Amino acid sequence: MTERLLEVDGFRMHFSTRDGVVKAVDDVSFTLDAGQTLGVVGESGSGKSVTALSIMGLVPSPPGEVVGGDIRFKGESICAMSEERMRHVRGNSIAMIFQDPMTSLNPVFRVGRQVAESLRVHKGASRAEADAQAVELLDLVGIPHAHERARDYPHEFSGGMRQRAMIAMALACDPDILIADEPTTALDVTIQAQIIELMEALQARTGTAIIIITHDLGVVADIADRVLVMYAGRPVEYGTAEEIFYRPAHPYTWGLHDSLPRHDVPGKSVLRPIEGQPPSLVDLPGGCAFHPRCPHATGRCRTEVPEPRDIHSGHKAACHYAGEPGFVRGSEPGATREVGA
Amino acid sequence: MLAYVVRRVLQFIPVFLGVTLLLFVLRAPGVLPGDPVRLITGERAISPELYQQVVEKHHLDRPLYVQYGYYLQGLLQGDLGTSFQRDMPVRDIFAAKFPNTVRLALAAIVIEIIIGIGAGMVSALKRYSFLDVFVTLSTSILVSVPVFWLGMVMQVLFGIKFKEWGLPFMPISGMSSAQFPDWAHIILPAITLASVSTAYTARIMRSQLLEVMGQDYIRTARAKGLSSNAVVWRHAFKNALIPVVTFIGIDLGAMMGGAILTETIFNWPGVGYEIFLAIGQRDWPIVMGGVIIIVFAVMIINLIVDISYAFLDPRIRYGGEVR
Amino acid sequence: MRAPAVTTPVAPTSRTLWGDAWRRLRRNKLAMAGLVWIVFMVILALSADLWVPQHFGDPERIDTENLLELQLQSPSAVHPFGTDRLGRDILSRIVYGARISLTVGVLATSISIVLGLFFGALSGYYGKILDTLIMRLADVFFAFPYILFAIALLAVLGRGYQNVFIAIGILGWPSIARVFRSSILSVKESEYVDAARVLGAGDSRIMVRHIMPNAIAPIIVYATMSIGSAILAEAALSFLGMGVTPPTPSWGLMLSEARGFLFSAPWLMIYPGAAILTTVLAFVLMGDGLRDALDVKLKEEG
Numbered sequence: 001m002t003e004r005l006l007e008v009d010g011f012r013m014h015f016s017t018r019d020g021v022v023k024a025v026d027d028v029s030f031t032l033d034a035g036q037t038l039g040v041v042g043e044s045g046s047g048k049s050v051t052a053l054s055i056m057g058l059v060p061s062p063p064g065e066v067v068g069g070d071i072r073f074k075g076e077s078i079c080a081m082s083e084e085r086m087r088h089v090r091g092n093s094i095a096m097i098f099q100d101p102m103t104s105l106n107p108v109f110r111v112g113r114q115v116a117e118s119l120r121v122h123k124g125a126s127r128a129e130a131d132a133q134a135v136e137l138l139d140l141v142g143i144p145h146a147h148e149r150a151r152d153y154p155h156e157f158s159g160g161m162r163q164r165a166m167i168a169m170a171l172a173c174d175p176d177i178l179i180a181d182e183p184t185t186a187l188d189v190t191i192q193a194q195i196i197e198l199m200e201a202l203q204a205r206t207g208t209a210i211i212i213i214t215h216d217l218g219v220v221a222d223i224a225d226r227v228l229v230m231y232a233g234r235p236v237e238y239g240t241a242e243e244i245f246y247r248p249a250h251p252y253t254w255g256l257h258d259s260l261p262r263h264d265v266p267g268k269s270v271l272r273p274i275e276g277q278p279p280s281l282v283d284l285p286g287g288c289a290f291h292p293r294c295p296h297a298t299g300r301c302r303t304e305v306p307e308p309r310d311i312h313s314g315h316k317a318a319c320h321y322a323g324e325p326g327f328v329r330g331s332e333p334g335a336t337r338e339v340g341a
Numbered sequence: 342m343l344a345y346v347v348r349r350v351l352q353f354i355p356v357f358l359g360v361t362l363l364l365f366v367l368r369a370p371g372v373l374p375g376d377p378v379r380l381i382t383g384e385r386a387i388s389p390e391l392y393q394q395v396v397e398k399h400h401l402d403r404p405l406y407v408q409y410g411y412y413l414q415g416l417l418q419g420d421l422g423t424s425f426q427r428d429m430p431v432r433d434i435f436a437a438k439f440p441n442t443v444r445l446a447l448a449a450i451v452i453e454i455i456i457g458i459g460a461g462m463v464s465a466l467k468r469y470s471f472l473d474v475f476v477t478l479s480t481s482i483l484v485s486v487p488v489f490w491l492g493m494v495m496q497v498l499f500g501i502k503f504k505e506w507g508l509p510f511m512p513i514s515g516m517s518s519a520q521f522p523d524w525a526h527i528i529l530p531a532i533t534l535a536s537v538s539t540a541y542t543a544r545i546m547r548s549q550l551l552e553v554m555g556q557d558y559i560r561t562a563r564a565k566g567l568s569s570n571a572v573v574w575r576h577a578f579k580n581a582l583i584p585v586v587t588f589i590g591i592d593l594g595a596m597m598g599g600a601i602l603t604e605t606i607f608n609w610p611g612v613g614y615e616i617f618l619a620i621g622q623r624d625w626p627i628v629m630g631g632v633i634i635i636v637f638a639v640m641i642i643n644l645i646v647d648i649s650y651a652f653l654d655p656r657i658r659y660g661g662e663v664r
Numbered sequence: 665m666r667a668p669a670v671t672t673p674v675a676p677t678s679r680t681l682w683g684d685a686w687r688r689l690r691r692n693k694l695a696m697a698g699l700v701w702i703v704f705m706v707i708l709a710l711s712a713d714l715w716v717p718q719h720f721g722d723p724e725r726i727d728t729e730n731l732l733e734l735q736l737q738s739p740s741a742v743h744p745f746g747t748d749r750l751g752r753d754i755l756s757r758i759v760y761g762a763r764i765s766l767t768v769g770v771l772a773t774s775i776s777i778v779l780g781l782f783f784g785a786l787s788g789y790y791g792k793i794l795d796t797l798i799m800r801l802a803d804v805f806f807a808f809p810y811i812l813f814a815i816a817l818l819a820v821l822g823r824g825y826q827n828v829f830i831a832i833g834i835l836g837w838p839s840i841a842r843v844f845r846s847s848i849l850s851v852k853e854s855e856y857v858d859a860a861r862v863l864g865a866g867d868s869r870i871m872v873r874h875i876m877p878n879a880i881a882p883i884i885v886y887a888t889m890s891i892g893s894a895i896l897a898e899a900a901l902s903f904l905g906m907g908v909t910p911p912t913p914s915w916g917l918m919l920s921e922a923r924g925f926l927f928s929a930p931w932l933m934i935y936p937g938a939a940i941l942t943t944v945l946a947f948v949l950m951g952d953g954l955r956d957a958l959d960v961k962l963k964e965e966g
């Protein structure tokens with residue numbers, strides 16, 4: 001029986017800006033159990049990073065405001081936590097690593113000290129204990145000569161090494177959940193695979209649940225148990241990795257698949273990018289937010305916001321036509337029947 | 342680290358030569374309108390024989406590069422010329438004044454550090470608050486105030502009006518008097534001298550801290566579960582401080598130059614006040630000598646600041662590139 | 665007749681750039697206050713001959729016969745700002761002083777800009793040895809404390825109003841040259857300049873058509889600030905006795921003359937100081953506003 005760590009339930013985070021209300025996260029729900037890995041996939045501006053920062057309680061308010069739903073960590077509402085209590089969770093029970101390891105480490109402190117800092121704050125370790133443990137952690141994430149390298153400054157580390165150091169820092173307090181926000185985007189392709197493998201290996205060892213956020217469906221393919229696809233702040237598809245990969249039900253997910261280079265499938269070499277640009281979050285298109293870019297859109301899509309519908313047990317897609325017979329990936333545009341319109 | 346220091350020292354040499362060349366050009370014949378002899382003997386009328394003596398003594402009839410050689414040699418030996426009003430080596434005149442200027446500049450730096458950095462931090466951390474607006478507005482006003490006028494206003498207010506109103510008042514002239522302890526004399530001059538620099542420091546501190554607070558590594562620190570105090574003081578402060586400290590260091594040099602106005606207002610017996618008195622007497626050797634002393638002091642301070650910068654920023658200390 | 669429906673694609677964008685900047689500037693209350701004050705001072709200075717001597721007296725003439733009666737009068741209806749030690753009207757001297765201050769500010773800045781553009785262009789456009797030489801020379805200028813350099817220069821040139829703006833102007837070039845050089849460097853490498861060069865455009869054409877439009881915004885901002893600091897520098901130099909010579913009315917000189925009467929006649933000190941402060945502040949606020957409106961990033965420096 002695995003423990004339910006995180007429940008995100010109809011969560012809405014809106015930003016009030018001069019230009020209007022930005023619905024950065026709108027009605028997002030998912031759960032995460034101990035030892036599981038969830039992939040959150042979407043383009044920039046899809047709300048995936050804001051969702052992550054909301055779990056960390058790091059969205060500044062103002063301008064950010066929780067307007068509905070809740071996030072519960074082990075049954076306790078994060079939105080209702082005091083700053084004091086939240087600080088205890090942050091870095092201790094839920095840790096996070098960020099996209100750009102080049103800028104995410106403080107340039108004026110030694111790497112070892114930065115890893116040791118969480119231990120000092122959360123575990124009350126003495127400086128010597130924390131430093132020693134930091135060396136062990138750096139060793140664990142595969143930094144050679146960790147004992148000496150702990151005394152280096154971040155600028156002496158390569159990008160991949162810095163991301164390893166970030167992971168060491170995040171894992172310092174043995175967190176229940178590790179959130180990785182685009183952990184490989186800023187790295188060389190060869191390093192990307194190493195970092196993903198490292199995260200998998202560490203998960204096998206510590207049992208930490210992982211939320212991996214990416215715009216690259218390929219990254220989550222190997223590592224995720226379940227996948228949430230987001231578009232314009234809303235969830236569009238949610239299911240097991242297998243279902244999202246082999247039986248995707250939403251045209252947007254199809255688009256993500258088609259824009260992915262696949263070398264394992266012979267004969268498929270033509271990339272088809274999704275046409276158009278992600279919409280402005282201030283002025284979302286009516287109906288389904290994806291309809292202006294959807295080759296299958298109908299009149300109904302322009303007026304009616306699709307509710308997530310069950311395709312299969314636990315597999316949901318927010319499309320009026322998802323799961324209809326004949327409405328599958330690769331079907332010709334225009335095959336959709338006008339239902340009730 | 343050593344390589345950095347050596348590089349800085351090597352970079353210092355062309356600036357040193359340039360500065361001395363420029364000082365030399367200012368008094369070389371035929372380069373600028375004006376007679377170099379006038380700079381040596383002053384504006385009194387002198388006999389043709391004496392004129393010829395001066396020309397020969399200062400090698401003014403030799404080619405310019407030879408003159409520059411003699412000039413540089415003289416400077417390196419500490420020869421700054423002779424005051425014709427007082428018939429005294431310029432170096433001896435300034436020997437007693439220089440420490441007073443340094444003392445005033447140091448007092449002003451202390452004010453600049455405490456108030457400038459403090460105001461900048463408050464302003465950045467309470468962005469858009471009343472205090473922030475107050476700091477922003479008052480720094481704009483301070484950089485526009487003529488310091489010598491600010492000094493006079495303070496003399497009238499704290500020296501005269503406070504006395505009239507029965508409030509504790511302050512000395513407004515010189516370095517010592519029977520009526521006040523010595524330390525009291527430095528208060529108003531130091532505040533005056535510090536005013537403009539403090540405003541700049543506050544502005545730089547504010548913009549730096551705001552910039553640093555938006556950096557990714559600050560988000561990392563928050564994500565570690567540090568309190569906002571720890572984030573500001575441990576992670577943001579040191580990063581924001583690096584450029585501010587550089588500015589303050591370079592400013593120490595600028596202050597020694599700017600001190601001429603403050604010293605004049607408060608009759609503070611430093612290098613600047615001596616220059617001011619010499620201007621009134623058209624005693625150009627003293628004026629030029631004083632300028633040279635300050636310029637050299639400024640160059641050396643800037644060199645030291647550049648080198649000590651390396652101790653603050655590990656990216657430089659280990660030969661890395663900044664950003 | 666053809667309707668002028670089609671315009672070149674360049675003109676409207678550049679028009680909106682400056683239009684946008686103006687709109688942003690107008691929203692900035694402090695900058696507009698600065699602008700209003702600058703315009704007011706300019707009008708005052710230009711119209712001085714029409715009304716000042718008639719109502720408040722000549723700014724330079726000393727009435728030796730009635731000196732004792734006229735001198736050091738406190739502010740009154742006849743002399744709103746009082747009179748100085750030589751019986752001259754302070755208001756009259758301040759208005760004529762505005763002429764000196766604004767002229768010195770504008771002329772010194774013009775000299776700085778001409779020299780700065782020239783050296784900056786040589787440095788940024790032709791690079792290599794010339795660049796190194798000019799930038800080292802700029803370093804040398806920066807190594808000098810400003811006021812002391814001006815004093816040394818004026819000791820050689822001799823005092824007087826002309827030499828003051830020449831000296832201040834000469835001292836200002838390195839800042840402008842650096843600003844201009846960095847704009848050139850950023851534009852020079854861009855693709856459209858490469859494209860122009862491929863199309864056979866000469867150096868001067870590239871400079872005028874491609875580089876100047878991009879460099880103009882930072883230079884405008886810098887020039888505005890520079891007028892303010894030149895006014896301050898003139899006041900300081902005149903105060904120290906190295907600037908404008910008596911009896912010419914200069915605000916700095918008036919403050920220097922006020923030193924002996926701080927306690928007996930504080931109005932001698934208050935009004936010229938306030939004139940310097942408000943005028944310089946107006947240029948600083950205007951410069952800040954322009955910087956924000958034109959979205960120019962200048963390094964904050966002392």
